[in-house]
Amino acid sequence: MPDQRSTGIALRVDNVTKTFRIHHERASSLKQFIATGGRNRYEDFYALRDVSFEVGEGEAVGIIGHNGSGKSTLLKCMAQILTPNAGKIHLNKKMAALLELGAGFHQELSGRDNVFLNASILGMGRKEIANRFDEIVDFSGLGDFIDTPVKTYSSGMYIRLAFAVAINVDPELLLIDEILAVGDVTFQKKCMEKFVDFRTQGRTLVLVTHDGHTVREFCDRAIWLDHGVVRRDGDPADVVDEYTETMLGAETTEGAESSRRGDGRIRVTSTELLVGGVPVDRFRSSDDVTVRMHYQATEPVPKPVFAVSIASLNGATVTAPSSRDAGDVPDSIEGSGYVDVRFEKIPLIPSRYVLHTEISGWGRQHIYDHVQNAQTFDVIAGETNETHGLVTMHPSWSRHGN
DSSP states (O other), rough: OOOGGGTTTTEEEEEEEEEEEHHHHHHHSHHHHHTTTTTOOEEEEEEEEEEEEEETTOOEEEEETTTTHHHHHHHHHHHSSSSSEEEEEEOOOOOOEEEEETOOOOSSSSSSHHHHEEEEEEEEHHHHHHHHHHHHHHHTGGGTTSSSSSSGGGGHHHHHHHHHHHHHTTTSSSEEEEEGGGGGGHHHHHHHHHHHHHTTTEEEEEEEEEEEHHHHHHHHHHEEEEEEEEEEOOOHHHHHHHHHHHHHHSEEEOOOOEEOOOOOOOEEEEEEEEEEEESSSEEEETTTEEEEEEEEEEEEEESOOOEEEEEEEESSSSEOOTTTTTTTSSSSSEEEEEEEEEOOOOOOOOOOEEEEEEOOGGSSSSEEEEEEEEEEEEEEESSSOOSSSSSSSOOOOOOOOO
């Protein structure tokens, strides 16, 4: 094999295939045993099939794909935990891997003992570990618990300690599975700052994640793995957008179970999301979107206030406008009809959202109809390149000076 250091390649995956043997039920009778020739029935499942790519020195590569696409299997092959059935993995850099929660930790040992154990597994000598011990503990934020057995740790504490060890063994190549999702917001921010330092030093990162936002913002390249095959390899924004659109198109939109309350004198009978007058359940960020609420009143209802609320899947309210805010409240309403709420260039960041609806009396002293989770919808990338938060404010930038 040629010296790949001179070519600037940190890692090379050459035609890697990985299969797992799936055994079917054993023979339940002598007759069946004889009929099958005494052989157990099985089939080979291809987790990876002829996967090839290179990762350059100092490059950050994000690997995305649906559950079961082979992402974690590929990372384990690169970390030399699994051996491919065919093909080769060429590593040319000192490597550290954060793959499974608590991997390499001994449950009965303290955090302190596990720092020494885990760091030694990653190639550090005892003296070197001792010199960096305080730095590792400080980064993890677990000083008060470092002499406590790790079996008492929460999942967040596990990953904080594991990451602190891995990042401080000074790897030239870091492999990370999406276990960082268990950390809290403060710790994730701390990790991202460390990643920036890591990259500034010209080190190499391979990240497996479901978070397209992180890939778009942080990675130089994205690889989309689909059923064990590289479907696309290229610019992060392009790959993530295509992956997101494909996944949203393939999924059945599963909204949370709806519930309602109110006296029912007037009810929202159905809701629609319209783009260009056409009903949709997904649209692009910055599209002009109309929320249409069809209603039916069984008797005259005085001063009804119509309202909608858009929320993220974790419950954060993005916006909650009402007809009262707009000064559009009739003295009375009866019969059937519909109310439109128009959002021009809707500024939602690509994600999945939930729509709630409500009809109330003036001042909300009385609820006629409140529908929680009336509709679920998806927003895909549009004009904005922003990926964090819930909305874009469409800022403009200018620079002054030299």
